[in-house]
Amino acid sequence: MSFLKAEWGKLALANYETDPGILKRYVPQGTEIDLWNNTCYVSLVGFMFVNTRLLGLPIPFHRNFEEVNLRFYVRHKQKGEWRRGVVFIKEIVPKHAITVVANTIYKEHYQTMRMSHEWQELKKYRSVWYAWEYQNKVNSLMIKADLLPHEIAAGSEEEFITEHYWGYTKVNNHSTMEYEVRHPRWNAYKVNEYEINVDFRTIYGEEFVELSRATPKSVMLAEGSEISVEKKRKVEF
Numbered sequence: 001m002s003f004l005k006a007e008w009g010k011l012a013l014a015n016y017e018t019d020p021g022i023l024k025r026y027v028p029q030g031t032e033i034d035l036w037n038n039t040c041y042v043s044l045v046g047f048m049f050v051n052t053r054l055l056g057l058p059i060p061f062h063r064n065f066e067e068v069n070l071r072f073y074v075r076h077k078q079k080g081e082w083r084r085g086v087v088f089i090k091e092i093v094p095k096h097a098i099t100v101v102a103n104t105i106y107k108e109h110y111q112t113m114r115m116s117h118e119w120q121e122l123k124k125y126r127s128v129w130y131a132w133e134y135q136n137k138v139n140s141l142m143i144k145a146d147l148l149p150h151e152i153a154a155g156s157e158e159e160f161i162t163e164h165y166w167g168y169t170k171v172n173n174h175s176t177m178e179y180e181v182r183h184p185r186w187n188a189y190k191v192n193e194y195e196i197n198v199d200f201r202t203i204y205g206e207e208f209v210e211l212s213r214a215t216p217k218s219v220m221l222a223e224g225s226e227i228s229v230e231k232k233r234k235v236e237f
Contacts, residue, residue: 004053007226008050010047011222084164089204125145167180182227
């Protein structure tokens with residue numbers, strides 16, 4: 001049985017080029033930073049969890065909620081084949097119980113904050129907006145995009161950012177946890193406009209302060225799908 005099943009909806013992704021050196025201390029043992037066209041990415045991602053079920057059971061008042069995370073991309077060689085995955089620097093959710101479960105069982109880096117979202121489908125465009133409050137300051141990520149989605153092209157930057165199917169967690173300098181995230185290939189929407197207001201230094205740390213002044217290398221909106229998160233395992237070296 002999967003540990004968690006849900007739908008991930010309307011994933012807004014702002015992708016920044018960064019120096020791999022600032023990510024070094026976050027890289028789990030047994031993995032290495034995964035580059036696309038010699039570029040190291042860190043992504044700010046906002047989306048909705050919908051119809052969430054833990055070990056097959058819906059949890060009252062914890063089925064639908066926002067998440068915003070900051071992540072980067074790694075790969076791990078298993079039996080001669082590369083597994084492409086993500087490492088989360090921090091995952092923000094509005095439910096304290098989710099934070100406790102994820103941090104305890106999966107050794108992740110969740111933090112609870114007040115959050116909100118708004119999705120609109122208008123005559124000429126759709127808009128997606130996620131917001132989270134920290135130290136009395138509202139941070140937000142907004143995207144306006146086409147109404148109709150398109151298929152993500154093989155070998156594209158969109159594919160690299162969205163098609164990572166493993167999660168890796170640095171437990172300590174000698175131990176890494178791995179889990180699989182299963183979902184079909186996603187469609188995406190052409191982004192026409194975006195606005196990002198995030199205090200990266202306060203939320204994520206001094207090493208990410210430059211992201212507050214940087215322009216994303218790309219901004220994407222993916223439709224999402226049903227997903228499952230499989231049970232964790234310790235990576236053997």
